Amino acid sequence: MVKNGTKSGRARFRCAKGREYKPQANPETHESKRRKTSTQFTGCKFQLAARPLPDGRWAVKLPDGPAALHNHGWSYPTAFAGARARDSYEPGTAAPRASGRFIDGLDALDPDIEDDHDRALAAAEVAAHEDQEDAVALGN
Numbered sequence: 160m161v162k163n164g165t166k167s168g169r170a171r172f173r174c175a176k177g178r179e180y181k182p183q184a185n186p187e188t189h190e191s192k193r194r195k196t197s198t199q200f201t202g203c204k205f206q207l208a209a210r211p212l213p214d215g216r217w218a219v220k221l222p223d224g225p226a227a228l229h230n231h232g233w234s235y236p237t238a239f240a241g242a243r244a245r246d247s248y249e250p251g252t253a254a255p256r257a258s259g260r261f262i263d264g265l266d267a268l269d270p271d272i273e274d275d276h277d278r279a280l281a282a283a284e285v286a287a288h289e290d291q292e293d294a295v296a297l298g299n
Contacts, residue, residue, distance in 0.1 A: 169210040174203040205229045
């Protein structure tokens with residue numbers, strides 16, 4: 160997740176894969192000279208809003224619709240440079256990013272959050288598949 164903006168102590172987080180890939184390679188470069196690249200961007204619409212409570216906890220609000228679910232599976236933490244840096248954090252060095260601490264806090268509040276997310280994602284995939292079957296049955 161990436162912090163997308165703040166306003167009066169509130170924070171909005173979006174999925175780290177939430178953008179569309181924009182290739183920057185020069186199309187005139189010969190294919191044999193081009194770098195073999197890939198992207199993690201999937202155009203994922205997932206986001207959530209959070210605001211701090213007076214007791215130090217966070218109130219988290221999940222939206223409805225496409226912004227409530229990811230369009231991809233979980234990524235290994237090592238896929239993100241920030242997570243790799245956090246794993247090697249030592250006192251006296253730069254502190255981990257606030258968004259990483261926020262996600263760690265969610266995990267501490269609900270250790271089953273990944274399982275809940277996986278179940279929700281699977282249910283969304285089943286519903287989408289059923290919608291496709293219904294469309295085929297109707298001749299759409």
